[in-house]
Amino acid sequence: MTQDLATIAPELFLAVSAMALLMLGVFRGRESTGLVLMLSVVVVVITFALVWLAPSTRVVVFEGLFIRDGFGAFMKGLILIGTGVSLVMSWRYIERENMAQFEFPILILFATLGMLMMVSANDLMSLYIGLELQSLSLYVIAAFRRDTLRSTESGLKYFVLGALASGMLLYGASLIYGFTGTTNFDDLAAAFAETRAAGEMPSLGIIVGLVFMAAGLSFKVSAVPFHMWTPDVYEGAPTAVTAFFASAPKIAAMALFGRVMMGPFGDLVAQWQQIIIAISILSMLLGAFAAINQTSIKRLMAYSSIGHVGYALIGLAAGTEAGIQGLIIYMTIYLVMNLGTFAVILCMRQKGRMVEGIDDLRGLSRTHPMMAAAMAIFMFSMAGIPPLAGFFGKLYVFLAAIEAELYVLAVIGVLTSVVGAFYYLRIIKLMYFDEPVEAFDRPFGREMNLVMGVAGALILLFFVFPSPILEGAEIAAAALLAG
């Protein structure tokens, strides 16, 4: 029991602190928002430290429900970075936009707790609990501005569609349980390894269960054709919330996707590979083509994230260690680019009002040269132009795909990159070559400049010191497949 508790120390700490902060908020009332937000950041930092300091050996605790391994540690680190930065960035936003309620950071903490659980799930049960804790918190956060129609509508859409996806996931999980008699990942893996060794085809129930689970998880990573909520929710939710949605939950869902597919279903790769290939191709295509004539930067980011998920899924589709490594690298870089871009978007205010039009970025290089430079770095990187970090993300997934002889996937990835480059370049053209419109309100706030600056530097200089991330991802991928 002691070992069990010691292993879940980060999650335990996060849960207890979140509840303590909730009490603090309740007793201190509305004025406590600033304090709660600040303490939430501290909690995230400490949780990050706890994850960081924990040994990276593979441990399974709570009767096989919970796993701690190198893969989980890496992904949790990313999630916590995403959460922490999102919280910091929302600081001024919630004040200005009149949504400064202490529930906001608390809900984000609970969502994060759910994400950590997802990443460490080693059983269909704990998977579902983590996923739902995350999802339920996110539904509420999406609709956090109850007084605006857009926010409530997006929250409702997210909830209804999300509930359907959870239902599908559960249906799949019960089919799997029905045909194997276990929900534990290790037992499932052993059972399927046996089937495979015997050269048998898994029964139809298992395959359909797998299909349903894959569909439910695809919804959570917003892969096509389960993506429809993404543009509407990204646009409707308050921008600070969108920034959060685009970072930590994406990482968590992707980590969970990788964990489930490569872990218990690793030996059924022949059964799920085609599904992943299909949704990867569809996501890349839609992400590239649909983004083109968007006028809202938030919708554009939504399509961009769909496209990026498609690329990351190439790594999963490969179904190899190299593929998972590619996926991890991709998501790491995606996180940094995304946080940086949203820092810019959160600074887009004119005369005290948020603006969201892509055209509002016109001539940014003249009005705010440093901000334009940072945004240009993010856009070039998202377009996959070397030597920026985004290129390496793409490179590693393409490499994995070609090694796994998934040529069609790699070629479509390349083609959609070109189409994607078109709209990222358009933004750069607007910022650098067009006549400026009104300047944005100053000051942006020191924390915003910091996020933009650090993210920009990381993306720009990744190629100088790529080893920490490349090797970290290698170790994490190896850890996932060791199980």
Add this chain to the structure above:
Amino acid sequence: MMLAAVISGFLVGGVAPWVIRYLGDSRGSLALAALPALLFVYFASFVSSVAGGETARMVTPWAPGLDLMLSFYVDGLSLSFALLISGIGTFIVIYAGSYLHDHPQLGRFYIYLLGFMASMLGLVLADNIITLFVFWELTSLTSFLLIGFNHEQEKSRKLAVQAMLVTVAGGLAMLAGLIMMAVVTGTFELSEMMAEPDVLKAHAHYTIITILILVGAFSKSAQAPLHFWLPNAMEAPTPVSAYLHSSTMVKAGVYLMARMHPGLGGTDFWIITLSLFGGVTMFLGVFLAIQQTEIKKVLAYSTVMALGTLTMLIGIGTDGALIAASVFLLAHAFYKAALFLIAGIIDHEAGTKDITKMGGLRHSMPITAAAATVAGFSLAGIPPFFGFLAKEMLLEATLDADLLALVLTLLAVGAGALVVAVAGIVVIRPFYGAKVETPKKPHEAPMAMLVGPLVLGLFGIGFGLMPGLAERTLVGATAAAMAGEPVDVTLYLWHGFNLALLLSVIAVAAGIFLFLNWNRVRARLEGVKAFSESYGPEAGYWRGLDLLNWVAFWQTRILQNGYMRYYLITIVMTMVVLTLYAMVTRATPQLATTLTGVQIYELAIALIIVLAAVFLGWTHSRLAAVASLGIVGFGVALVYVLFSAPDLGITQVLVETLTVLLLVLVLFRLPEFLDLSSNAVRLRDLGIGLLVGGTMTLLLLMIGDVQYFEPISWYFVENSYPIAQGRNIVNVILVDFRALDTLGEIYVLALAGIGVYAMIKLRSEDQSKGGPR
């Protein structure tokens, strides 16, 4: 050392704005020119060893263990390019200081320009394919920034994006090809790949790899039909055109093909593809050139011709052709860079780019005129200039080609004639003849702008008169690098009277005739120009962009329309398709046909559920709909109970009751049903419902082979007394075996109770304060 040399451009570029600010435009640009000059000297130090057949390789680990190496390779080919890049770069940097004198953004210009130079050096020296690709795209990127440099014009912004898209698209195709090569050969180093030529050529994917590599090379080197971006890139400031779009960047594609020649070249596929694309581009480029009147456009199209020529020569691939390519590469770089710089001088000093609006400029700018004449003769291929040598060898190579010799020779002669006309158009027309009034009063250019054209002209004459100099230093080693083995080279200016010379004379005569009738020729070709503008590849590019916008528009219309019901339909139908797909491909269709053990009351419940569901879709009353939904739910609960899951049944009943009550409460306050859905919509929904239901039924019938696992109830029966000391098993389970569950449930109930209490209390407080209900 090599790494430092390559990246020095980025570093010096980074401080360029300060250099310009403190030293002023002219002195600052001279100081910056020291870098390319030093690099030139550094690369020149390799000449003697490389000419002797040696090569050098420098490796710096980048991300160890991951096949990422910053490795550079020096042989004749890369050294020729490196010398051209640094040498011409020196003059360009000096020239730009004068050309863009007092431009407020001059510092930024040098960041891009020096950055480009560094990228280009990296490109030609890289041995690792990833390094190569990184630098390749960096040249596109810096080119993008340089083309858009004068961004006051809407046109130049659009065209900057165009050049970037075409080259980046090609670059990505090349990346795919390179990675496939790495997978096939098991190495990421080009020198190692090329050392074993048969591995790639014999591989099943040879054709795909070659196509991908060629797409990259053709897009970068503006081969038809991807040639259109290059003339459009002339929106860039003239020094940029001279540097990037004539002598260096556009030759990156040629470089790539030359580099790949040992590994991929020599097959029929390679020879035919390159010869044809190159030959057609060669002719088309110069054919389009004489239709233009803007001097930079004429030069740009003639550059397209030169790139086509090089591609064709690499395609032919005989020793003679490769030597010709090496010679042509150098000759072209000398005269074309000079001509661009001269075009910039005319624009700068006389204020126009339109050839029809200039003439007799030799009176006011004699030195420029002299340099232009030298470059023009070399372009036209008149002895004793280096260009003559290149043209003779080109004709000999096409005559000796293994495949398509006749076609290629005809194209080459035609192109040769037209290029003579081009030389006349860009040199004789502006500088000789009667004086024409120009927008600005022309006068001689400053020394900084003249030094480039003059020195390059001297090289053109020098190498022409002493071909042995070129032979001993670079040409032999370059050709050897392309061939992958040593090549015997002897260059003569005078090849004697032979067929090639005869053809050359014919070409020159025809070219002079064309030039003299230029105005008439142009008028005749107006129709062709109009046709190619509306149906050519560039029109295709713009249509393609329109198509992209159209697709994006319709996807928003159809898929992303904001209506949740469509989202739900998409998700549900996807699941149906996936499930059916799994059934068809992954299982033998085997239905459980006999349903034994079905009791009559089970059937009755099923019937009630179905009837309630049908009624639910039928009714127009909201209350009736809610009630029938309740019936479905209770029916399901009954099924649970019948299949010995009473706890599940009870939960279901509770949830169902609550749902129905809530629905009634909420819906009661809403207005009457508006009959929103049309019959067509209802029919569609019926179809979807039946499809989903049918699929699930089919699925259940097909997976009859459920394994039943040992129920866990026996565990409780056996252990409830011995372990938990209790006889009432249900009680024991609740308070003992699942005590934590029970605690949780109590906790949840209590919490809900508190919540309800709080809401009631708050509401009564609100009311007592007279707040809204």
